[in-house]
Amino acid sequence: MKVISLILALAALLRAQPVHSPHAADQAAYGDAAPPALGKLAAPEEAILPLQFDKAALAGKVVFGYLPDWEYPTAKANLRYEYLTHVACFDFMVDPDGTIHSPGYWPWTDLINEAHGQGVRTIVTLVNFDRDHIRTILETPASRNKLYGDLIAEMNARSMDGVNVDFENLYDADKGAKLVGFLEELTDTIHAVFPEAEVSFAGPAVNWGDDWDLDGIAAACDYVFIMGYAFYGSWSSTTGPTAPFRGGSNNIFATVVEEYGSVTATAPEKLVLGVPYYGTKWECASDQPHAATVSGTYSSPRFRTARPLALEKGERWASDNYVPYVAYQEGGAWYQAWYDNDSSLYYKYGLADHYNLRGVGMWALGYDGTRDELWDALDRHVFALADDRRPELPEDYALGAYPNPFNAATQVYFRLPERSVVSLVVYNIVGKRIATLAEGEYAEGLHTVVFEPSDLSSGAYFARLTTRKGERTANLLLLK
Numbered sequence: 001m002k003v004i005s006l007i008l009a010l011a012a013l014l015r016a017q018p019v020h021s022p023h024a025a026d027q028a029a030y031g032d033a034a035p036p037a038l039g040k041l042a043a044p045e046e047a048i049l050p051l052q053f054d055k056a057a058l059a060g061k062v063v064f065g066y067l068p069d070w071e072y073p074t075a076k077a078n079l080r081y082e083y084l085t086h087v088a089c090f091d092f093m094v095d096p097d098g099t100i101h102s103p104g105y106w107p108w109t110d111l112i113n114e115a116h117g118q119g120v121r122t123i124v125t126l127v128n129f130d131r132d133h134i135r136t137i138l139e140t141p142a143s144r145n146k147l148y149g150d151l152i153a154e155m156n157a158r159s160m161d162g163v164n165v166d167f168e169n170l171y172d173a174d175k176g177a178k179l180v181g182f183l184e185e186l187t188d189t190i191h192a193v194f195p196e197a198e199v200s201f202a203g204p205a206v207n208w209g210d211d212w213d214l215d216g217i218a219a220a221c222d223y224v225f226i227m228g229y230a231f232y233g234s235w236s237s238t239t240g241p242t243a244p245f246r247g248g249s250n251n252i253f254a255t256v257v258e259e260y261g262s263v264t265a266t267a268p269e270k271l272v273l274g275v276p277y278y279g280t281k282w283e284c285a286s287d288q289p290h291a292a293t294v295s296g297t298y299s300s301p302r303f304r305t306a307r308p309l310a311l312e313k314g315e316r317w318a319s320d321n322y323v324p325y326v327a328y329q330e331g332g333a334w335y336q337a338w339y340d341n342d343s344s345l346y347y348k349y350g351l352a353d354h355y356n357l358r359g360v361g362m363w364a365l366g367y368d369g370t371r372d373e374l375w376d377a378l379d380r381h382v383f384a385l386a387d388d389r390r391p392e393l394p395e396d397y398a399l400g401a402y403p404n405p406f407n408a409a410t411q412v413y414f415r416l417p418e419r420s421v422v423s424l425v426v427y428n429i430v431g432k433r434i435a436t437l438a439e440g441e442y443a444e445g446l447h448t449v450v451f452e453p454s455d456l457s458s459g460a461y462f463a464r465l466t467t468r469k470g471e472r473t474a475n476l477l478l479l480k
Contacts, residue, residue: 021129021168021169021227021230022227022229022230022233022242022276022278022300022363023066023090023127023129023166023168023202023227023363024129024168024169025300026068026070026278026300026364027068027091027127027129030068030070031068031069031070031091031104035104035105046109046110046113048109048112048113048116048157048158048159049112049113049116049117049159050116050159051116051119051121051159051161052116052117052118052119052440052441053119053421053439053440053441054119054121054421055084055085055118055119055120055423055439056085056086056119056121056359057421057468058119058421058422058423058466058467058468059085059383059423059466061085061358061359061360061382061383062085062086062223062272062358062359062360062361063083063084063085063086063359063360063361063378063382064085064086064088064123064200064225064272064274064359064360064361064362065084065086065087065088065361065362065364065365066088066090066125066361066362066363066364066365067079067087067088067089067090067111067364067365067366068090068091068103068364068366069089069090069091069103069104069105069106070104071364071365071366071367072103072104072105072108072111072366073105074366074369075365075366076108076110076111076114078366078368078369078370079111079114079115079365080375081114081115081118081119081120082118082425082433082436082439083375083378083379083382083383084115084120085119085120085121085359086120086121086122086123086161086162086361087111087115087120087121087122087123087365088123088125088164089103089106089108089111089122089123089124089125089160090103090125090127090166090364091103091125091127091166092124092125092126092127092154093127093128094126094127094128094133094137094147095133096132096133096136096137096140096143097136097142097143097146098137098140098142098143098144098145098146098147098148098149098150099146099147099150100126100147100150100151100154102154107157107158109158112158112159112160116159118439119421119439119440121161121162121198122158122159122160122161123160123161123162123163123164123198123200124151124154124155124160124162124163124164125163125164125166126147126151126163126164126165126166126167127166127167128166128167129167129168129169130169131169131170131171131174134167134169134170134171134174135170135171135174135178137167137182138174138178138179138181138182139178144182144185144186148186148189148190151163151190152189152190152193152194155190155193155194155197160197161196161197161198162190162197162198162199162200162222163186163190163197163198163199163200164199164200164201164202164225165183165186165199165200165201165202165221166202167179167202168202172209172211173211175211175212175213176211176212176213176216177213177216179213179217180213180216180217180219180220181220183199183201183217183220183221184220184221186199186221187199187220187221187222198222198223199221199222200221200222200223200224200225200272201217201220201221201224201225202224202225202227203217203224203225203226203227203260204226204227205226205227205228205229205230205231205250205252205255205259206231206250206255206259207259214259214260214263215262215263218260218263218267218270218271219267219270222270223269223270223271223272223358224260224263224270224271224272225272225274225361226255226256226260226271226272226273226274227274227363228243228252228255228273228274228275228276228348229242229243229274229275229276229278229363230242231243231244231248231250231251232244232280232338233280233298233300234298236280236282236293236298237292237293238290238291238292238293239280239282239284239289239290239291239293239325239336239338240280240289240290240318240321240338241279241280241318241321241323241325241338241339241340241344242276242278242279242280242300242338243275243276243323243340243344243348244320244321244322244323245321245322245323245344245347245348245351246320246321246322247318247320247321247322248321251321252273252347252348252351253351256271256273256351256352256355256357257355264355264357268355268356268357268358269356269357269358270358271357271358272357272358272359272360272361273348273351273352273357273359273360273361274360274361274362274363275340275345275348275349275360275361275362275363276339276340276362276363277302277303277340277362277363277364277365277367277368277374278300278301278302278303278306278339278363278364278367279300279301279302279303279306279337279338279339279340280298280300280301280337280338280339281298281299281300281301281306281335281336281337281338282294282297282298282299282335282336283297283333283334283335284334284335284336285334286327286334287327287328287329287334287336288327289316289318289320289321289325289336291334291336294333301337301339302367302368302369303339303340303367303368303369303371303373303374304367304368304369304370304371306326306337306339307339307341307371307373309326309337310324310325310326310337310339310341313326313327313328314326314328315341317343318338322344322347323338323339323340323344324338324339324340324341324343324344325337325338325339341373341377342373342374342376342377342380342381345374345377345381346377346380346381348360349377349378349381349382350381353381353382359382360378360382362374376432379431379432379433380431380432383433391469391470391471392470392471392472393465393467393469393470393471393472394417394469394470396415396417397414397415397416397417397465397467397469397470397472398413398414398415398472399412399413399414399415399463399465399472399473399474400412400413400414400474401413401451401463401474401476404475404476404477405477405478405479406476406477406478406479407478407479407480408452408454409450409451409452409453410450410451410476411448411449411450411451412424412426412437412448412449412450412451412463412474412476413446413447413448413449414438414446414447414465415445415446415447416442416443416444416445416447416467417444418444419441419442419443419444420441420442420467420468420469421440421441421442421467421468422438422439422440422441422442422465422466422467423436423438423439423464423465423466423467424436424437424438424439424449424463424464424465424466425437425463425464425466426451426453426461426462426463426464426476427461427462427463427464428459428460428461429459429460429461429462434453434456434461435451435453437449437451437463451463451476453478456478457478457480458478458479458480459477459478460475460476460477460478461475461476461477461478462474462475462476463476
């Protein structure tokens with residue numbers, strides 16, 4: 001009996017491990033670099049463009065990216081909106097009395113207008129990582145009412161399309177009915193004013209201590225962004241990935257099919273699987289995976305630095321976790337860095353697709369810098385899968401090109417039997433997106449756009465017309 005009791009106590013202890021948040025760690029490390037906002041409800045430098053169409057509804061999938069204010073100045077020029085449906089503006093800090101503070105550099109009018117013009121929703125991210133502050137908000141009606149008023153004013157002023165709640169490090173007693181009640185009240189309040197707006201919650205990957213009411217949270221709001229990372233970090237005694245797909249008792253697969261198992265089974269549209277655009281790095285004992293770490297040497301390299309390091313030192317593959325890593329010596333010491341690439345994201349994005357989750361997301365936009373690999377992974381493993389499931393459009397939706405074959409340019413035409421939100425994209429024969437020719441709402445009738453691929457080689461390409469009712473493709477032949 002003593003052995004059984006010891007095993008049960010150990011299991012309870014393991015389930016009660018403290019939560020480590022990369023959102024909070026990054027905010028502490030980089031948040032001070034962002035200058036103060038111009039002021040809540042400061043006049044925008046230009047008119048705000050409302051959301052022109054809903055790309056998520058058109059694509060049939062969500063790609064939800066957090067954009068921290070410290071990345072905003074450089075990341076905004078590198079965002080590829082054709083692979084996004086949501087940009088969550090991080091962070092709108094919430095005081096205990098409900099007062100909301102805007103992110104650095106706010107208002108992001110240029111980003112909001114660019115996103116809205118391409119059908120991408122912009123989201124207010126409400127943030128607090130102090131458990132006492134959060135308890136005050138959850139328990140105090142005046143604080144909640146102040147929060148709702150500030151939030152509605154901000155959403156009105158910037159034509160924001162939803163709110164994401166990133167409250168972390170809660171007291172265990174607050175992770176159940178108190179949090180669920182708050183999310184229900186917030187969702188009802190926002191939907192009453194903005195019927196098309198979305199309310200979401202940043203949820204844990206593992207229900208440490210079994211205190212979170214994950215089913216209740218999912219039911220209380222429109223969907224949960226699963227923070228599918230921070231499995232390894234500064235606290236780890238051995239090296240490993242921030243987001244193992246398999247291996248060990250806690251991993252991404254277990255998160256989806258066990259931790260959120262009942263939601264996955266009954267309401268998968270309530271879940272967005274978040275992946276990390278950052279990795280883990282330590283000085284360690286050897287080049288072997290899961291080597292002992294040297295205390296105090298942890299860092300979290302972003303993809304924009306981890307990937308070049310792997311290309312320089314040589315990338316390896318951890319077959320137990322389905323994640324790449326790099327091991328190298330410097331000054332007589334061993335170092336390991338782990339991160340996600342196209343191959344590891346294939347499994348995670350495939351998992352979300354297999355269980356028909358609402359979509360995927362990432363922490364955080366900008367962490368890839370100017371590199372293309374992670375955008376290409378979204379193209380191959382998210383949007384291509386969504387495209388494959390769409391029905392063919394009826395015959396009264398026409399698509400073609402003239403001349404075809406063509407030399408320098410061709411006119412791609414499409415006919416719509418009714419006003420429709422459309423996407424017209426050209427791909428090469430391996431399915432890589434080449435150009436977006438049209439995107440948005442178009443009237444009934446015939447429409448023509450010019451495709452002039454000056455930098456492409458001769459060969460076969462195809463155009464895909466997509467609406468909410470399905471898709472139609474047309475072959476294109478470029479001869480130079």
